[in-house]
Amino acid sequence: MDYDHVREVDPAVADALSGEVTRQQETLAMIASENHVSRAVLEAQGSALTNKYAEGYPGSRYYAGCEYADEVERLAIDRAKDLWGAEHVNVQPHSGTQANMGVYLAMLDPGDKILSLELNHGGHLSHGHPANFTGKLYEVEQYHVDAETGYIDYDSLEEQAREFEPDIIVSGYSAYPRAVEWERIQDVADDVGAYHLADIAHITGLVAAGVHPSPVGVADFVTGSTHKTIRAGRGGIIMTDEEHAKAIDSAVFPGAQGGPLMHNIAGKAVGFHEAMQPEFEEYAERVVDNAKTLAETFEENGLGVVSGGTDTHLVLVDLRESHPDLTGGEAEEALESVGVVLNANTVPGETRSAFNPSGIRAGTPALTTRGFDEEATAEVGDLISRVVDDHDDDAVLEDVSASVQDLCETFPLYE
Structure with a gap:
């Protein structure tokens, strides 16, 4: 992969881009929210459409010259409807967080x-963390997973919802390895008005392929990222029914962002x-199979796995008992030194700082894109375990x- 035109203009940036490809x-990308897109997606994202302003929506833009922008956006919308079975889709959010912002702005008032x-139990910043806009604009209470089992306690969630009387309940998570009971949460939401x-940012591709239960048609709103398990362009997406279509579109533009x-x-x-x-379903199935193997x-x-396993693309390891x-943070640093890139992560019942927590989170989407099967994934699991066991042994790290x-x-990338 070359950057000849960039190199002619800016060698320093070209060096950084080439370095990133290398x-x-x-290295093995095992951050659960990362993946490798195809060359076709890379070309599309680096296309001349970066030059075009297209404020508004297909057929109703605030600028001229949008015929091809309209065509591309309509294709994205129609394909999303087919993939997830949604009545209405907005593909304009710049990220999963901005997709969530669109829903909040459409349906909530400040306060x-x-x-x-809770973030420490697998939630996301955009679900109500005090440092995020959600924590600043809205009153937030957070539910938890059972610290012993690692599973969401739906009975406790229901009881909390009855006491708190929320205006919106958020499901879908960034570090929860189990299938979500969307219907159960929808019933709770209906009961309390x-x-x-449902934020499916991490499992968008798994839901599209039918290897994870879908909240589309169950939850009032479904948001997601389009670059994790789905391997499309970076950004976000909102799915809902026609009843809320106008409110959602107005909240995204002009409510939350411009062009x-x-x-x-x-x-x-x-x-x-x-x-x-057809091969994407095979890919998604292998992502889950590889995660289970991991x-x-x-x-x-001898490493403790939160909830005892996984139903998704990620595995959450609790180091407190074994190590x-x-x-x-120390495990993450040692693993990066040998070419395995994952992230430190909080675990249920966390006793350390979120900046240097007690767990690590590992995902299989990017490995699976490279062609890893269960045997190769098991080998990676053994290598990670060796580093965790002997993180300060130079001979082990070298091996x-x-x-x-x-x-x-x-398993080469971008041959």
């Missing part, structure tokens, strides 16, 4: 109440097309690093 080729999962927002990033929407359209092909491998090696003196490089060469 870094991705020579209204949000009930969502709240809206239900859409049409080059990103082109990437979404191409990625959605790829996800509509969890089993960790447990066989009480090792923090997630694991060599094995990681062998895997990178066996």
Whole structure:
């Protein structure tokens, strides 16, 4: 992958871009929210549509010259409707967080109440963290997973909702490895007169492929990211029914943002097309199978896995019992030194700081894109376990690093 035109103009940036390609080729991306898009998506995102302002929506723009922007956005919308079975889709949000913002702005007033999962238990900043706009604009209470089982306690959620009387309940999470009972949460929302927002940012592709239950047609609103398990252009998406279509579109534009990033929407359209092909279902199934294998491998090696396994693309490891003196940050740093890139993460019942928590989170979407099967994923799990066990042993780190490089060469990226 070359950047010849960039190099002619700005060698420093070209060096950084080339370095990033090399870094991705020579490391294993296991951050659960990361993936590798195709060359086709890369081309679409780097297209001339980056030059075009297209404020408004297809057929109703505030600028001239939008015929091809309209065509691309309509393709993205129609393909999203097919993939997820949604009545109405807005593909303009710049990110999953801005998709959530669109729903909040459409349906809530400042001071209204949000009930969502606490960040330390697997929630997301945009669900009501005090540092986020949601925590500043709305009154937020948060529910939890059971610290012993790692599962959401739906009975406790229902009881809390009755006491708190929220205006919206948020489901869908960034570090929860189990399938979500969308209907159960929708029933709670209906009982207390709240809206239900299902944020499927992490599992968008798994839902599209039918390997995870879908909240579309269940929850009042479904938001997601388009670059994690779906491998489309970076950005966000909102799905709802026709009843709320106008409110959602007005909240996104002009409510939350101006001109859409049409080059990103082109990437979404191409990625959605790829996800509509039969092989994408096989990919999504393998993502989950690989994650299950990874969890089993960790447990066989004595690492504690939150909830005892996974139903999704991610595995959350709690280091407190097996390695009480090792923090997630230290494990992350040691693993990055050998070419395995994942992230430190809080765990249910966290006793340390969120900046250096007690767990690590590992995902399989990017490995699966490179072609990893369960055997290769098990090997990665063994390598991670070795580093966690002997994170300060230079000989072990050197040996694991060599094995990681062998895997990178066996499963090349962007040949």
